[in-house]
Amino acid sequence: MSSTSQKHKEFVAEPMGEKPVMALAGIGEVLGRKLEENGFDKAYVVLGQYLVLKKDEELFKDWLKDTCGANAKQQRDCYGCLKEWCDAFL
Amino acid sequence: MPFVEDPAQLSKSRLKSDLVAHHVALPPAASKKELYVELHLKHIDQSNCADFSSDDEDPVHDVVGEDPENATVLDPSALTDKDLKDLLLKHGVKAGPIVASTRAVYEKKLRKLLQSGGKEELNEAENAVLYSDSDEEEEGDENKEEQEEPEGEQEQTAEALKLNQQRCNKRPCPLKQNEWSSKRNSKNAVRSSEQTREHRSQIPAGISKVSIAQHSGLRSGVPSGSQSVVSNGCSSRSSQAFSITEMVVEMESRTSPTVCSDKELSHSSKQEHRSRSSRLLKEVEDKDIIVDQAVRYTPKDSTCVKDTKPPQEPENDILKEIFPDTNATPTGIYATPRRPIKGAAQRPIQYAYPKTPVSPTTLERREVERRLVPIYIQILVFFTVVYVLYVISVIVEDGSSVMPLLESLNQWSDSEEGSPALDETQDTHSASGEL
Numbered sequence: 001m002s003s004t005s006q007k008h009k010e011f012v013a014e015p016m017g018e019k020p021v022m023a024l025a026g027i028g029e030v031l032g033r034k035l036e037e038n039g040f041d042k043a044y045v046v047l048g049q050y051l052v053l054k055k056d057e058e059l060f061k062d063w064l065k066d067t068c069g070a071n072a073k074q075q076r077d078c079y080g081c082l083k084e085w086c087d088a089f090l
Numbered sequence: 091m092p093f094v095e096d097p098a099q100l101s102k103s104r105l106k107s108d109l110v111a112h113h114v115a116l117p118p119a120a121s122k123k124e125l126y127v128e129l130h131l132k133h134i135d136q137s138n139c140a141d142f143s144s145d146d147e148d149p150v151h152d153v154v155g156e157d158p159e160n161a162t163v164l165d166p167s168a169l170t171d172k173d174l175k176d177l178l179l180k181h182g183v184k185a186g187p188i189v190a191s192t193r194a195v196y197e198k199k200l201r202k203l204l205q206s207g208g209k210e211e212l213n214e215a216e217n218a219v220l221y222s223d224s225d226e227e228e229e230g231d232e233n234k235e236e237q238e239e240p241e242g243e244q245e246q247t248a249e250a251l252k253l254n255q256q257r258c259n260k261r262p263c264p265l266k267q268n269e270w271s272s273k274r275n276s277k278n279a280v281r282s283s284e285q286t287r288e289h290r291s292q293i294p295a296g297i298s299k300v301s302i303a304q305h306s307g308l309r310s311g312v313p314s315g316s317q318s319v320v321s322n323g324c325s326s327r328s329s330q331a332f333s334i335t336e337m338v339v340e341m342e343s344r345t346s347p348t349v350c351s352d353k354e355l356s357h358s359s360k361q362e363h364r365s366r367s368s369r370l371l372k373e374v375e376d377k378d379i380i381v382d383q384a385v386r387y388t389p390k391d392s393t394c395v396k397d398t399k400p401p402q403e404p405e406n407d408i409l410k411e412i413f414p415d416t417n418a419t420p421t422g423i424y425a426t427p428r429r430p431i432k433g434a435a436q437r438p439i440q441y442a443y444p445k446t447p448v449s450p451t452t453l454e455r456r457e458v459e460r461r462l463v464p465i466y467i468q469i470l471v472f473f474t475v476v477y478v479l480y481v482i483s484v485i486v487e488d489g490s491s492v493m494p495l496l497e498s499l500n501q502w503s504d505s506e507e508g509s510p511a512l513d514e515t516q517d518t519h520s521a522s523g524e525l
């Protein structure tokens with residue numbers, strides 16, 4: 001089992017509600033701000049993007065990279081976080 | 091150029107993806123959109139112009155209206171959503187909805203696919219070239235060898251050997267084969283220079299005869315005839331590809347290996363110097379070691395010279411050689427049993443087998459059943475209770491018939507206690523009974 005961060009565990013533990021986009025694993029202040037600039041101000045909007053891309057890993061990671069410049073680890077963390085959240089709550 | 095959008099109107103991400111598609115170095119990530127627009131204008135618009143001018147058939151405005159396909163090759167960002175989706179589907183990508191936010195991603199994906207598609211074709215072409223080259227090399231070597239070895243039977247044995255080994259080794263180590271063949275080329279070339287020219291004339295005739303004979307031999311399928319044919323035919327067909335019919339023929343020839351080997355040995359001993367043949371055999375044996383190690387094939391048969399060694403023997407022979415002590419079973423030799431039978435020796439029967447996986451419902455049912463009272467006891471208790479209740483109801487309803495019973499009971503108790511109390515009780519009982 002790969003290690004997941006505290007942020008990941010917290011996010012996946014409950015419905016996201018109105019959590020900000022910086023609550024996502026892998027998304028810190030800098031990336032969060034960039035996402036907000038692009039209109040993704042809440043975590044559920046990013047979730048929406050993830051779902052519109054049909055939960056495809058590669059596409060979502062590419063999108064994340066293009067939108068906010070996330071590196072591979074950040075992409076991986078964010079994707080994993082959303083995936084697990086969907087598995088639990090969707 | 092109406093369909094080329096003004097770069098300033100494109101989003102930053104789209105500009106970025108366009109630049110990447112045209113292999114333009116991206117400015118640092120945090121740079122302003124204007125930079126991207128500039129670069130876009132500089133590089134992409136130029137290339138677009140170049141592309142259009144290179145179109146032989148249609149001028150620019152025709153391309154726009156009639157041929158969306160050509161436009162896609164140039165620029166996925168100029169596609170409609172539907173066309174983009176269709177193209178992606180063509181490349182095997184099932185795209186989701188192409189919305190504003192997803193468009194960039196899908197365009198990028200399409201570009202990647204287009205580029206990789208071109209690369210794959212190149213790779214396939216390269217592979218095809220490689221394979222064809224290797225085949226040509228082998229054929230060239232063999233032709234060379236045929237010319238350089240004008241020896242008689244010795245040459246045939248050598249070539250047959252080589253052929254067999256080539257067949258064996260064709261896949262695993264063709265390089266090794268070529269090395270060996272080149273080495274032997276040099277050695278045999280030295281020897282051949284010492285030889286007379288007589289053999290040279292023999293061989294071409296022999297080969298032509300043999301090729302004809304072999305074909306007939308194959309068709310007729312006569313084992314005896316094919317023996318000598320095959321042994322000579324091996325050399326003639328050295329330049330031809332490996333075929334199954336050859337295998338069959340050689341397997342047939344294998345049925346009498348000793349005969350043909352004796353023939354070959356006698357030939358070789360008669361015509362050539364003994365030393366040469368023994369040296370050749372040694373070489374052959376050395377090669378065989380490699381062959382055996384590389385590919386598990388025919389065992390070393392001391393009597394049979396390897397000239398008639400077929401590339402593939404039936405497995406029974408191999409196993410027999412490897413395990414000479416085991417008895418042959420009617421169906422064949424088994425090297426190892428598959429699964430030990432329960433109850434057989436060294437595998438005693440377990441009377442208590444581990445619990446089989448059980449579904450949760452059965453588990454629940456078992457739990458419940460354990461807590462409940464078994465059903466037989468329930469029935470017994472039921473009938474007992476019914477009987478007791480019946481007795482009581484009878485007593486209550488119909489006291490008179492039960493009176494004697496009660497009196498007897500009371501008399502029995504009278505014997506223990508005083509009597510007057512009893513009379514009184516009797517009276518009261520009778521009174522209650524009447525009531």
